[in-house]
Amino acid sequence: MKITYIYHSGFLVESADAYYIFDYYRADFPVTDADKPVYVFVSHRHPDHYNPYVFEILREKKVRRMTGIISYDIKPRNYTSHMEGVEIIAAEPDKEYTLDNGALVRTLRSTDKGVAYVVTFDDGGVPRSVYHAGDLNDWVWEGEDERVNKWMTGSYRKYLTPVEGMHFDAVMVPVDSRQGDDMFRGIEYLLEKVKADAVYPMHYWDKPEVIMQFAGKYPQYADIIRYTEDRMDRYSVIEDKNPREIVLLRGSGCVYKKCTFCDYYSDSGKDEDVNYMINRAALSQVTGKYGNIEIINSGSVFELDKRTIELIKKRCAECMIHTIHFEAHYLYNNRIEDLRREFADFELKMKLGLESFDYDFREKILHKGIPEKDPEVISRNFDEANFLFGIRGQTEDGMRKDIELGLANFERICINIMCANSTGIKPCKRVIKKFVRNIYPEYKDNERVDILINNTDFGVGD
Ligand code: SF4
Numbered sequence: 410m411k412i413t414y415i416y417h418s419g420f421l422v423e424s425a426d427a428y429y430i431f432d433y434y435r436a437d438f439p440v441t442d443a444d445k446p447v448y449v450f451v452s453h454r455h456p457d458h459y460n461p462y463v464f465e466i467l468r469e470k471k472v473r474r475m476t477g478i479i480s481y482d483i484k485p486r487n488y489t490s491h492m493e494g495v496e497i498i499a500a501e502p503d504k505e506y507t508l509d510n511g512a513l514v515r516t517l518r519s520t521d522k523g524v525a526y527v528v529t530f531d532d533g534g535v536p537r538s539v540y541h542a543g544d545l546n547d548w549v550w551e552g553e554d555e556r557v558n559k560w561m562t563g564s565y566r567k568y569l570t571p572v573e574g575m576h577f578d579a580v581m582v583p584v585d586s587r588q589g590d591d592m593f594r595g596i597e598y599l600l601e602k603v604k605a606d607a608v609y610p611m612h613y614w615d616k617p618e619v620i621m622q623f624a625g626k627y628p629q630y631a632d633i634i635r636y637t638e639d640r641m642d643r644y645s646v647i648e649d650k651n652p653r654e655i656v657l658l659r660g661s662g663c664v665y666k667k668c669t670f671c672d673y674y675s676d677s678g679k680d681e682d683v684n685y686m687i688n689r690a691a692l693s694q695v696t697g698k699y700g701n702i703e704i705i706n707s708g709s710v711f712e713l714d715k716r717t718i719e720l721i722k723k724r725c726a727e728c729m730i731h732t733i734h735f736e737a738h739y740l741y742n743n744r745i746e747d748l749r750r751e752f753a754d755f756e757l758k759m760k761l762g763l764e765s766f767d768y769d770f771r772e773k774i775l776h777k778g779i780p781e782k783d784p785e786v787i788s789r790n791f792d793e794a795n796f797l798f799g800i801r802g803q804t805e806d807g808m809r810k811d812i813e814l815g816l817a818n819f820e821r822i823c824i825n826i827m828c829a830n831s832t833g834i835k836p837c838k839r840v841i842k843k844f845v846r847n848i849y850p851e852y853k854d855n856e857r858v859d860i861l862i863n864n865t866d867f868g869v870g871d
Contacts, residue, residue: 410422410423410424410532410535410537410578410579411423411642412539412579412607412609412635413438413439413640414609414611414637414638414639414640415430415433415434415436415438416434416435416436417432417434417435417457417611417612417614418431418432418434418452418457418458418541418543418581418583418611418612419431419432419433419434419435419436419438420432420541420581420609420611421438421439421440422528422539422579423445424530424531424532424533424537425531425532425533425534426445426446426510426531426533427445427446427447427448427510427512427530428440428445428446428447428448429447429448429450429512429528429530429539430447430448430449430450430463431450431452431526431541431581432450432451432452432457432458432459432541432543433449433451433460433463434456434457434458434460435460437466438466440467440470440472441470443470443471443472443473444473445472445474446474446475446476446509446510447467447472447474447475447476448475448476448478448508448510448512448528449463449464449467449475449476449477449478449495450478450500450514450526450528450541451477451478451479451480451483451523452480452519452523452524452525452526452541452542452543452544452545453480453482453483453519453521453522453523453524453543453544454480454482454483454487454522454523455521455522455544457612458523458543458544459483461488461489461491461492462491463491464477464491464492464495465491475495475496476495476496476497476498476508476509477492477495477496477497477498478498478500478506478508478514478526479497479498479499479500480499480500480522480523480524480543481499481500481501481502481523481524482522482523483523485497485499498514500514500516500524500526501516501524502516502517502518502519502524503516503517503518503571504516508530510530511530511531512528512529512530512531513528513529513530514526514527514528515527515528515529515571517545517568517569517571517572518545518568519543519544519545519568520544520545520546520547520548520561520564520565520568521543521544521545521546521548522544523543523544524543524545525540525541525542525543525545525568526540526541526543527539527540527572527575527577528541537578538575538576538577538578539577539578539579539580539581540572540575540577540579540580540581540582540603540605541580541581542580542581542582542583542595542599542611544583544612545565545568545569545595546565546582546583546585546595546612547561547562547565547566547591547594547595547598548561548565548588548595549561549562549588549591549594550588550591551588551589551590551591562594565595565598566598569598569599569602572602572603573602573603574602574603574604575603575604576603576604576605576606577603577604577605577606578605578606578607579605579606579607579608579609580599580600580603580605580607580608580609581608581609581611582595582596582599582608582609582610582611583595583596583610583611583612583613584596584610584611584612584613584619584620584623585612585613585614586613586614586616586619587614592619593623593626593627596608596610596623597627600627600630605633606633607633607635607690608630608633608634608635609635609637610623610634610637611637613637617636617637617638620634620636620637620638620686621680621682621683621686624682624686625682631686631689632689632693634686635686635690636683636686636687636690639659639687639690641657641659641676641869641870642657642868642869642870643656643657643658643687643690643691643694643869644656644657644691644694644695644869645867645868645869646698646699646868647703647867647868650856650858650859651701651821651856651859652698652699652701653699653701653702653703653732653734654695654696654697654698654699654701654702654703655702655703655704655705655867655868655869656691656692656694656695656702656703656704656705656869657676657691657705657706657869657870658684658687658688658691658692658704658705658706658713658717659676659677659678659683659684659687659688659706659707660677660684660706660707660708660709660712660713660714660717661677661678661679661681661684661708661712661713661714662674662677662678662679662707662708662712663677663707663708663709663712663738664708664709664712664738664740665708665738665740665778667776667778668762668764668775668776668777668778669774669775669776669832669833669834670764670775670797670800670827670830670832670834671830671832672830672831672832673707673830673864673870674707674708675707676706676707676870677706677707677708677712681714681716684713684714684717685714685716685717685720688713688717688720689717689720692720692721692724693724695724695725695728695730696728697725697727697728697729697730700729700730700731700732701730701731701732701734702725702730702732702733702734703733703734703867704721704733704734704735705735705736705869706736708738709736709737709738709741710735710736710737710748711737711741711744711748718751721733722752722754722755725755726754730755731755731756732755732756732757732758733752733755733756733757733758734757734758734759734760734793735748735757735758735759735760736759736760736761736762736795737759737760737761737791738761738762738778739761739762739763739777739778739779739781739787740778742790745759745790745791746790758792758793758820758821759790759791759792759793760791760792760793760794760795760823761787761788761791761793761794761795762777762794762795763777763779763787763794763795763796763815764777764795764796764797765796765797765803765807765811766784766787766810766811766814766815767807767810767811768782770802770803770807774800774802774834775797775800775834784814784817784818785818787818788818788819791819792819792820792821793819793820793821793822793823794815794818794819794822794823795822795823795824795825796811796812796815796822796823796824796825797824797825797827798811798824798825798826798827798840798841798844799826799827799836799837799840799841799844800827800834800835800836800837800840801835801837801839801840802837803837803840804840805843805844805847805848808840808843808844808848809848812824812848812852812858816857816858820857821857821858821859822857822858822859823858823859823860823861824852824858824859824860824861825861825864826841826844826860826861826862826863827841828863828864845862
């Protein structure tokens, strides 16, 4: 199951065989498999929860099977032309519905308009359960009549009774900063009453800082709070060559930032608390399946915060991981020994972003910032290296030479094919064609060579 925050209270939940969209308001979302059915849930009629244009977006994405689960407070006369031809289930409070893929939908009464949803479904053999509150919340307001606030709290607690004691893979709950000191009342009570593996604060009106405030005030939930705004895929498993888990973490950002072909250092942030929350969520998915993990960030491992480094050690030890792969720029060459000492309980494999052994190409065109020419010196502290192919000026002989030198000087190499990005360095179709036709077949089965035709081929990033 994969959960993507869309905007405000909008989420996309993808299971093995379906998509579930909750409270679409605005912004695009990644429905990429048009063969899967899409179930669109609308909790109530407020315009920040009900935007029927979502069905038009799904049509543009060539989705064929769509069902709307529309709260009863939206009357059929308020359905729009975008909903024509869509099967609609009008959802009443405190009811159960079975969708045509077998998913079970349970509705709760709301303290505002409409309903909240509990959806239970099969995810490739794994039972899943998610809760989306809509506007079901403890809407206590400062200055409101005390009796009204008391009634609100009582109603909120009563309406949640059906889910008490339940386990959820994920809960999506309002944290509305307009409530001031009372904004955590609803989420706090819910988390006391249910067991949630992940909690996504929502409805915070573009003020994501409330997530950090919540995390600071309730450290007991530190491991389950998700930084809703983070939309990156941060965890994947590489099953074929050198099987391993791979995690994309967030650091303070590349200190070098001069490589002419690179614009992916934007996945970074100066707020260590936010980075740590994102990293903790990513690392919580690690299972230790292969005892082997690759940990990357947009930059070098030395740009991860101290708490994240400690968490990596802890998580890897818990999951019986024996080998950790990190990446670093050459400018950190003299810190690698210390890092190996710090991770003495693990076998550390250090990967260098080398791109090419051709000094002139690497330094005059790519501005890689590696002053050495001698392959033996360059590889001294590194076990693995990245190479970049598919740029104008590269020849078949040159690429072959890089691969052979790479295999002679490193344990493993990873070939990245240049992809279009916002930099002035463009992929060259002619060079890529040469690589794919003449070189790729020779190395595609080589256990020591990873080849990434697209930069998301490892399953992380965006
Ligand atoms: S390729 Fe790596 S070292 Fe170079 S600018 Fe990008 S993140 Fe920094």
